[in-house]
Amino acid sequence: MMPLAVAHGARSALIPMLAALLGIIIFLVDTLTPLDMAVAVLYVAVVMLLADVLTRRGILAVGALCIGLTTISFFAVHNVRFELEAVARAIVALSAIGIVTLLSLRNRHSSESLRDQAALLDLTHDAILVRDASDTLLYWNRGAEELYGWTADEAVGRNTAELLRTGFPISREAAAVELERHGRWEGELRHTRKDGARVTVASRWSLRRDAQGRPLAVMETNNDITERKASQDRLDKAQAELVHVTHMATLGQLTASIAHEVNQPLAAVVTNGEACLRWLRRPSPDVGEALASVERMIANGRRAGEVVARMRALSRRQADRQETVDLSQLVRESLALVERELTRHHIAVELDLADALPVVTGDRVQLQQIVINLAVNAVQAMEGAPRPRRLKLRTRALEWAEGEAARLDITDSGVGADTEAMSRLFEPFYTSKPDAMGLGLSISRYLVEAHGGVIEATLNSDRGMTFAVILPAAKEQSL
Structure with missing residues (x-):
């Protein structure tokens, strides 16, 4: 089968020959035959044949030539006898040739403008x-040729979905419905190149309608x-790995407290x-006392199971489990995990926990991790500080820029920090303690911001520091 480009070239060369032959035949018939009709009108066919292959100047020259041939034929046939009917036929023929020439020039101008616009694309x-x-x-366009591998001659005229084997994030019917309703559609598509490779594209569709509003073209x-998609997938995987590493990094700090917490219910x-x-x-x-002992055994066994469940949640790669959490209750649960550390360092705990506190939405284990990290940090800050050593935890509701929120203040009576330490x-991995890893506060900030909140640190007026955690209230409360 002849390639399309070769066939197009052959046709372009054949059209001028046909037009010239047609022009000669029309001239001979108009000049040599005594037909009482406007034979010269047929010159418009010559102009129309050449309109697609000539430039605007060439079309104008062909029109002028046809007008000239018509004039020559008129004088050759009628000499000096200008009959009214013959003159009328000549005028009709000349007018037709002139009008078609002008329309061809206008069409050529439009075609060249479209080609220029297509060249810009x-x-x-x-x-x-x-x-x-x-x-x-x-x-x-050429960008499609480079992306998919098919030339314009190979692609034009074929079905788009069959050529590209399009894969939709939703059904094709749903995309068509949205396009019909809104006149546009955007999304990611999976296409197949000519070499069989699969590509992901960000696709934007725009619908053009006719005068009656019916779909015309897309x-x-x-x-x-x-x-970019592959890089994003790798980045998401790396971020998931980082979250897992941060979880694992805190396990060392929590091991002693968790072991103590598990040992207590097991010993009980x-x-x-x-x-x-x-x-x-x-x-x-005494069956009654025996039953009471069994009930206490069950309660302590469940308590041990809850601690183990928290441990597993921290060490597993799993998506954050979102639930509504009462921050005051969370503080009480978290302090139980660091009770041994508080007792060992002779730290008195003061609680000022609000009862009517807006609940927050988040992963309970991660929110516990924030409280535990800040409490452990406070314990370490008070190590070596003069007594009394106090740790105060206060919760309250407040109006925030994002709406209603819950705030937790953790205040210690430690040695505080200098200007450089406050900025870092x-x-x-920044720490002023030789036996610490320097991850607790950075992990806490990461988890707080992941829950849409903020964390701040300020020096107290007397001694020690206060860490403030602000978490937005659950969305349901604002409805």
Whole structure:
């Protein structure tokens, strides 16, 4: 089969020959035959044949030539006898040739303008294609050739979805409905290149309608985001790994407290189990006391299970579990995990927890991690400080820029920090303590900001520091 470009070239060379032959035949018939009709009107066919292959100057020259041939034929046939009917026929023929020549010039100008505009579309690196209502390709720019591998001659006239094997994030029907309703559609598509490789594109569709409002054509602009998509996937994976690493980094700080917390209920289970046996081994078994011991065993076993569940949640790679949390209750639960540290360092805890506090939305384990990290940091800050050593935790509601919020203040009576330390408090791996990792505060800030909140540190007027955590209230409360 002859290539399209070769066939187009052959046709372009054949048209002038046909037009010239037709012009000669019309001239001979008009000059040599005594027909009482405007044969010269047929010259318009010559002009129309050459309108697509000549420049505007060439079209004008052909029109002038046809007018000249018509004039020559008129004088050759009628000599000096200018009959009214003959003159009228000549005027009709000349007018027709002139009008067609002018229309051809106008059409040529429009065609050249369209080609110039299409050439501008070829300058963009985006793939631009136009398809009709039946999804048949009408236009295929150079960017589409570079992206997909098919030339315009190979692509135009084919079905778009079949050529590119389009994969939609939603169904094709849903995209068509949105396009019909809004006149545009945007989304990511998966296409197949000529070499079989799959590419991801950010696609934008614009619908053109006719005068009656019916869909006429769709212009589709596709931007190759395959590499960007792959980079984003790698970044998301790296961020997930970082979150996991930050979780694992805090396990060392929590190990002693968690072990102590687990040992307490386990020891209570053993003690209550032994007591239950003693009640049952009496000559007259005391069933009531035995049942009470068993109930205490069950309660302590559940408590140990909750601690283990928190430990597993911190060490597993899993999506954050969102739930509504009472910040005051969370503080009470978190302090139980650091009770051993507080007792060992002779720290008195003062609680000022609001009852009517807006609940916040977040991952309970991560929010506990914030409180534990800040409490452990306060304990370390008070190590070596003169007594009394006090740790105050206060919760309250406040109006924030984002709306209603809950605030937690954790105040210690430690040694405070100098100017340089205050500016670097939340930097990863920065610490003034030789046996610390310097991750607690940076992880706390990361988790607070991940929950849409802020964390601040200020020096107290007497001694020590106060860390303030502000978390936005759950959205449901503002509805």
